[in-house]
Amino acid sequence: MELFTYLTDPLTRDLYLQALLAGTAVVVMCGVLSPIVVVRRLGFIGQGVSHSAFGGIGVAAVLAALGRLSPGGLAEFIVIVAFCVVAALGMGGVSRKRTLPEDTAIGLFLVGSMALGAILVQVSQNIAASRGVSASGRSWESILFGSILMAGPAETLTGILCAVGVLAALWWFRRPMLFHVFDEESARAFGVPGPLMRSLLMILLAVAVVTAMKLAGVVLATALLVLPGAIALRLSRRLTVVTAIAVAAGVVGLIGGLAVSAQFDFQPGPSVVLVLVALFAGAWMWERSPGRA
Amino acid sequence: MNHADAQVQPRPTGPSRSFQASHAIDPPPGITITGIFHRYPGAEADALEDVSLRVEPGVRLGILGPNGGGKSTLLKLILGLLPLQRGEILIGGIPPDQARRQGLIGYVPQKLEAELGLPISARQVVELGAAWRRPPWRPIRHDADLRARVDRLLELVGVRDYADKPIGSLSGGQVQRVLIARALASNARVLALDEPTVGIDASGQQRFADLLTAIHAELRPTILVISHDIRAVAAGSDRVACLARKLHLHTSPEGLTPRVLGELFAHDLAGLPAGLRGMHLHAHSAGECCDDNPIEPRVDLTISPASPRTRPPAD
Structure with missing residues (x-):
């Protein structure tokens, strides 16, 4: 098996170990969030947030061209997260106040951010050319589909810290958040701070999506937030078991995807997502198998 | 007036x-x-x-x-x-x-407004009403008094037998009774x-x-x-x-x-x-x-x- 070979080969071991470490942080974080995303039907907002990252990438590219931040560093990550958090809060706020229908609000932010990102990247290239420096080397392919094998120690550490932060916030607020997710209007009547819980959920979603983009890219990041929960909810109706299955499905998807990627020389991100889709198909068939209550 | x-x-x-x-x-x-x-x-x-x-x-x-x-x-x-x-x-x-x-105030909404797909039991729904304010480091499962109160409320509203079933598997009337127990659970x-x-x-x-x-x-x-x-x-x-x-x-x-x-x-x-x-x-x-x-x-x-x-x- 090629993955095992790569993991034991001194030339490629660090590369794959970094990818496994960073990927595990991502899938554990997404696995815990995933049942909430599925139950509250936040998948499309997740898609909107991930595509909003284009805007953040554009802003970061302009700042990099102006020499204000280094491409690929922590500052760039913070700019993208900040852009996605603002977009997530905007989408949540606009749809909540029913100024626009939810799908229209999400679509607006999604295409607006993508268009802004594309123009800002072009602007950054023009700025870089006028200043006689090379533009940000980020490839569109890695933005779209991820580049987990390119994760360096700093990016791995950032991913782990994000995962720890998201999981800590979820643990700390688990009771009011669960109440809010189960029954938002009643939760408010019981004193649960609805706007705070809604904003917190959007912020956690944005951080998870941006972190997951390293593994699966803009296009497929939402899959890591939707598929583990969708798999787990086919197999159990107990919260702790569902959460455990979602995390396990994410880890199996990660290892399986990296194995497929190494074996057939496919891109890791799409490979991970395809393994998760296969796991979902299996869970779906098991749920409908004869004799299941 | x-x-x-x-x-x-x-x-x-x-x-x-x-x-x-x-x-x-x-x-x-x-x-x-x-x-x-x-x-x-x-x-x-x-x-x-x-x-x-x-x-x-x-x-x-x-x-x-x-x-x-x-x-x-x-x-x-x-x-x-x-x-x-x-x-x-x-x-x-x-x-x-x-x-x-x-x-x-305990509020009971019109039924089926809740996300019944959330994988939590009837007991957990009532516990949320009783203990959502509890500090995160204080677990519910070790609080015998709280669990006894929740059990008593579930019994009072007639759904004690369904306490550990997923809320989404209960009938509309049973869900409503669970929500009444939740409303009363915070005293x-x-x-x-x-x-x-x-x-x-x-x-x-x-x-x-x-x-x-x-x-x-x-x-x-x-x-x-x-x-x-x-x-x-x-x-x-x-x-x-x-x-x-x-x-x-x-x-x-x-x-x-x-x-x-x-x-x-x-x-x-x-x-x-x-x-x-x-x-x-x-x-x-x-x-x-x-x-x-x-x-x-x-x-x-x-x-x-x-x-x-x-x-x-x-x-």
Whole structure:
């Protein structure tokens, strides 16, 4: 098996170990969030947030061209997260106040951010050319589909810290958040701070999506937030078991995807997502198998 | 001022020893509503106009009115979910927002508004009502007293046998009972139920009335039942407030007359027989499907026997 070979080969071991470490942080974080995303039907907002990252990438590219931040560093990550958090809060706020229908609000932010990102990247290239420096080397392919094998120690550490932060916030607020997710209007009547819980959920979603983009890219990041929960909810109706299955499905998807990627020389991100889709198909068939209550 | 003052004392139902013996229960608060008006942004008319009401502690009050008559608005104001524009509401002497933060009011929404796909058990739903404020480092599973209280409430509402089943696997009536247990779990002393009998047949409504009577006998909370269905508010209420933008009546169900109902539902009932007590009355209007719509001036009333014991109206 090629993955095992790569993991034991001194030339490629660090590369794959970094990818496994960073990927595990991502899938554990997404696995815990995933049942909430599925139950509250936040998948499309997740898609909107991930595509909003284009805007953040554009802003970061302009700042990099102006020499204000280094491409690929922590500052760039913070700019993208900040852009996605603002977009997530905007989408949540606009749809909540029913100024626009939810799908229209999400679509607006999604295409607006993508268009802004594309123009800002072009602007950054023009700025870089006028200043006689090379533009940000980020490839569109890695933005779209991820580049987990390119994760360096700093990016791995950032991913782990994000995962720890998201999981800590979820643990700390688990009771009011669960109440809010189960029954938002009643939760408010019981004193649960609805706007705070809604904003917190959007912020956690944005951080998870941006972190997951390293593994699966803009296009497929939402899959890591939707598929583990969708798999787990086919197999159990107990919260702790569902959460455990979602995390396990994410880890199996990660290892399986990296194995497929190494074996057939496919891109890791799409490979991970395809393994998760296969796991979902299996869970779906098991749920409908004869004799299941 | 359109003021109605509840002078009737709650029915003398003796509290059960079983719950009160093991759990300290605070006395229920009264509710004082004074001169409130409310108008939604962009609306041409007030949703509530000069409504004043006093609810004695421990009373079971039914608030009856047509859809669009301001019942839900009044409930949201009592719950502190809408800002007061004019007037005053005091629950046990404190404003609604403060009462809400103190967990003084237990709210039971119209059923099936919750995310029943969330993989939590009926017991966990009730525990959330009791312990969502608990610091995250204090686990629930080691709190024997809390678990005993939750078990007792589940037993009181008749779903103890389903405590560990996923909430999504229960029937609509069972979910509603779980939500009532959740409302009571925070030691709430006011129980507010929004349209609790929507979609429930006559026998189910009677069981629901019996359940409220049992809860009142055991815990003695102040109970507010809001409905457009006269049976839902008449059964098990000490008194009824009739609300159609203004408060029309605040007395016992026996006092509901064709004239009062005619005023309430904006329809001339002069030709209908007296003695509507025990009858099921539906109001059909163009505004019925949406609380934001104004009440149509023309309303058709249908009266049907509420139970096999009821006497049909005389010709």
